[in-house]
Amino acid sequence: MSAICPVCNGLEREAACCLACGTLAEDCGRFSDWLGPYAPYREQDDIAMTDGFPGAAQGVCTHTFSCPACGWEFQQAIALVEVPADGVLRPI
Ligand SMILES: [Zn+2]
Ligand SMILES: [Zn+2]
Structure with missing residues (x-):
């Protein structure tokens, strides 16, 4: 089993x-993905604690959100989900 981000994998959209x-x-x-020239090529498992933001080791995937109205940008942690053998996703 491995933990994946449901948002990165298109399973759901985070509001x-x-x-x-x-x-x-x-x-x-x-x-x-916004960090450094090599960041986009790194696997999700490598991104634990990048610049102080939580990553896969903490069971989350940190996403950047941008407000279309005022341009504010902020980070929000998305909870990873396990992908079991039966394919049914469950929160961890
Ligand atoms: Zn993600
Ligand atoms: Zn705003």
Whole structure:
């Protein structure tokens, strides 16, 4: 079994409201994808504690959200889910 991010894998969309104005913010992808030239090529398992943000080792995938109304950007941790042999996803 392995833990995956349901948002990165297209299983669900995370809804997050802008902390500044409350508008529904857009998911801009994994926070680690924004780090350094090599970040996009790293596997999710490698991103634990990147620049102080929690990663796979903490059971979360940190995503960056951007508010379309005021431009505020913030990070939100998405809980990873286990992929068991029967294929039924369960929160961990
Ligand atoms: Zn993710
Ligand atoms: Zn906003």
